[in-house]
Amino acid sequence: MEQGKRRRTKNYYDYSLLFLIIFLVCFGLVMIYSTSSYNAAKYYDDSTKFLRRQMLFAIAGIPIMIIVSKIDYRIYIKRLPIIKIRPITLLFFLCILLQTVVLIFGEATGGSQRWISLGGLGKFQPSELTKICVVLFTAYIVQLAPRRLDNFFGFVRVVAFVGPLLALVVVENFSTALIIAAIMVSICFVASRKKGYFVIAGILFIVAGSFLVFGVSYRGERVEVWRNVETHPKGYQILQGLYAIASGGLFGKGLGNSMQKLGFIPEAHNDMIFSVICEELGMFGAIAVIMLFLLLIWRLFTIAINAPDLYGGLIATGVLTHIAVQVLINVAVVTNSIPATGIPLPFISYGGSSLVVLLVEMGLVLSVSNKIEHER
Template sequence: MSKNREKSSFQADMTLLTLVVLLTVLGLVILFSASEYNGRVRFHDSAYYFRKQLFASSLGLGVMYFVSNISYRFFVRLAPAAYFLSMLLSTAVLLFGQEINGSKRWLNLGPLSFQPSEFAKVAVVLFLTWQIDNSRKKTDGFWFMFRTMFTLLPIVGLVGSNNLSTAIIILGIGVILIFVSSPHYLQFLALGSAGIGFITIFLAAESYRLERLAIWRNPEKYEKGFQTIQGLYAIGSGGLLGRGLGNSIQKLGFVPEAQNDMIYSIICEEFGLIGATLLLFIFGLLLWRLCVISMHSTDLSGALLSAGIMGHLAIQVILNIAVVTNTIPNTGITLPFISYGGTSIVFLLGEMGLALNVSRCRK
């Protein structure tokens, strides 16, 4: 039995590790193609974005290896401190943050810039795991649900004041972990209604958010709908097989910041429907493996941690694809592993390290 258990754990590690490395390498290749024109025009260096992402990815893989060799229970014990630190950093962004493209989301640390909202996602997963694990058998009923979501309001308010998309992801992580730990389902109708009301208030609080709704409904009427329209052109022009790697036309200034949240439209143009679907299939395999690790965890904290990481990844992929296809209003959510963003890839690979550690301890 012991040998079979060790063999199964080794296979789980290798499957998850292979998928993570594959997505990281694919992300670098796709990013180089999507960012080559912008890098050449803005910085006179075609590989500008690629080199920065390569450095961040290498750092992230090192973080993943380091985290995977430390018991996840150690990080869960540090969860309250991590959650408090995330609130401090989010407050610092409001006071001293650097504004880029109209959004104040970055803190400058010497020559490096850091996005605390990415750390907040990991901190929330750890904190909710710690909180629910300490609740033990008191994980049913409206009071448990209310108490758990109430503890998220401080970080949601701080992050959501200038980054609504991350606030939505944090709320989504909370809902998923409550769903995983609760034996009842009817209470989620009330939670869903409260969530819709919360998002409605957030949208109405700022005029630019209402403007995004109007652009989503009819992008051709607004100048800011240009990005959405050009992204849809890119998706349509790719056809079944695509134009080929590096042959996108829409990335030549038509899709602004093609290396960021609209990168999936460039994938559709260069790799076609088949290539874009294969990428989603790889994401699906990764989510499936995280689900398997969660179900076979030896304790509640490991199960919740894997489920939280899976929820974070799933929400972000779904919302990004929905934005690119104009299914929902533009939120600025990036595509995990693929879009440009050093802070994002480092913390995302750190989460994968936590999942690898849980998989080593699974049944």
């Protein structure tokens, strides 16, 4: 028998990515308890309030991730047998509907109308589901005719399809719209053989973003806060976060020993959780967390380049971009490198909608990895 005939292949499953995700979720639970226990006990008489809520979402989200990882990712672009509609098309119109509903009937939090109340079950942020939709839908549109992306008008075609969702999100949530735009552009960039016109596209996006920032009063004010964080009345949160980072030193004050979380940093368990990580675990802990995210991004990149088809590779690319941009923005905001915006640290910041959506995205990438064949 020839040597080539003796070779057998089996499907691959990225267990290293799976364990890395679970570790980040568990680390997030530890940090949420550390950052929230004082205020939870003070205002709710229950030091574990936020930990228990996040743990419930983690317990629900991890099995969902594993189930999604065992579903063939190509099923989302196949027509359903009875109604002859693709699941991704249904998801797209569902997100359009939810984003419209939240603009009309949504619950305002922190001055922005981004949430839909679910009664006793809490609140849901439709823009989180929209991130999954944009990853799957953009990858689907691109893989239909990838060669069209070799010119600028092919890129405009993709923008025209994704544009309605992007427009609905940007009305109340510029930072999430920025992430969605980055996902869309990165998928197009990877699929295109000619990259030159992306310079023009980048300039156009920067110009549009500038109008959206400086044309809205509260967004323009955030730029002023960023430029004058020490003197501006609304620079308090960022300034306290910087104090936390500076006081952590090399190895930190020890887990649970942060002073800034004791009412100085408002809602420290949310977007500013990285500053408390720096204070309690020091420079060493902060670098370790960043290295974990770099390792996660590397695993996503490995799956993207080894995906069995273009659609799977583009899904992994979109998820990689989502994680990378969100980590970059969160760390940049906490360190006052860019103006403040409400972007949580993936897997670690408090937030049920964000955590479950991230786990579903990880399930999609694991599903792609499960179709990669390698020799036994």
